[in-house]
Amino acid sequence: MNRHYEIGFVIDPEAAEEDVKKVIDSVVEIVKKANGNIENVDEWGRRRLAYSIHGHHEGIYTFITVNMKGAVFFEIERRLKLNEKVMRFIINRLDDKMKKANRLTKKWKRMERLSKRTAEEDTIEAEISDEKEEEDHE
Amino acid sequence: MSNQNSSSAPSGRYQKKFYFSRRKYCIFCKDKIKLIDYKNYKMLENFTLETGKILPARVTGTCSLHQKQLSKAIKRARHMAFIKFVEPKRG
Numbered sequence: 506m507n508r509h510y511e512i513g514f515v516i517d518p519e520a521a522e523e524d525v526k527k528v529i530d531s532v533v534e535i536v537k538k539a540n541g542n543i544e545n546v547d548e549w550g551r552r553r554l555a556y557s558i559h560g561h562h563e564g565i566y567t568f569i570t571v572n573m574k575g576a577v578f579f580e581i582e583r584r585l586k587l588n589e590k591v592m593r594f595i596i597n598r599l600d601d602k603m604k605k606a607n608r609l610t611k612k613w614k615r616m617e618r619l620s621k622r623t624a625e626e627d628t629i630e631a632e633i634s635d636e637k638e639e640e641d642h643e
Numbered sequence: 644m645s646n647q648n649s650s651s652a653p654s655g656r657y658q659k660k661f662y663f664s665r666r667k668y669c670i671f672c673k674d675k676i677k678l679i680d681y682k683n684y685k686m687l688e689n690f691t692l693e694t695g696k697i698l699p700a701r702v703t704g705t706c707s708l709h710q711k712q713l714s715k716a717i718k719r720a721r722h723m724a725f726i727k728f729v730e731p732k733r734g
Contacts (some may be wrong), residue, residue: 513682515723554724564724568682593723599678606677609708613672 507541509572510578514585514594515564518551519589524590525565531588532569535580541573565626667704671713679709681716684725691717695729 512532516525533543549566556565578596586596600606671679681687690698690705690713697717700710720726 513723555721555727556724558724566723595681595719595723597719601679605708605712609672609677612706612708613675616672 507572507574509544509599510573510596511568511599512571512581512594512596513566513568515554515558515566515592517559517590517592518530518561518563518568520565520590525567528585528588528591529567529569532581535584536571536573536577537576539574539580541571541577542572543569545570561592564592667703669706669709671709672706676709679712681718681719681723681725684720686721687713687717688726691726694732695721695727 514528516528529546529548533546536543545568547568547570549568551563552566554562554564581596582594585591655678690703692698699709706711717726722729
């Protein structure tokens with residue numbers, strides 16, 4: 506079963522452009538070999554880091570969204586771990602059909618139902634309180 | 644909710660309060676966000692203190708389901724050096 510994943514990594518700022526391309530190509534190759542689809546390659550380029558990593562204050566960011574089997578995950582992870590130019594990497598699922606997203610949609614439906622019911626009750630309560638006030642004044 | 648007619652005596656449990664605070668609500672539920680993205684780090688910084696600590700849900704008003712996602716997103720953003728780790732307060 507194919508699923509959507511997002512792979513992001515930060516590359517050493519001293520690395521040449523070719524090295525960056527090599528890393529991207531290696532990931533793309535692995536995914537294509539396992540019959541996966543590359544949906545988007547997003548190159549952010551050089552960015553300032555929030556804290557220094559290995560004495561560097563900058564990093565080259567790239568994000569690749571991918572549709573692949575879950576087992577390919579480990580292959581990509583291994584490759585990125587071995588590469589010394591990759592300072593940080595992250596792989597996570599992007600599906601809207603995930604459990605946590607499903608729970609949210611259920612919750613919103615429940616909330617809608619509740620809000621409708623409370624709105625009806627409020628109108629009834631308001632009518633009752635109006636009647637009471639009139640009685641008090643009398 | 645409040646009685647505009649001041650002459651009538653207060654009735655009901657909500658009317659014992661004499662101050663009104665604006666009710667907090669979950670910002671993510673309002674915008675119907677299903678998954679919180681860690682790349683949106685400028686938004687995540689609104690939910691951290693200056694020291695980098697994650698603000699509790701009781702302060703920000705986010706619902707528990709979103710707070711779980713939010714804390715995870717902040718931790719991912721820290722790992723990718725988008726936002727700082729917790730630092731001691733200076734001075």
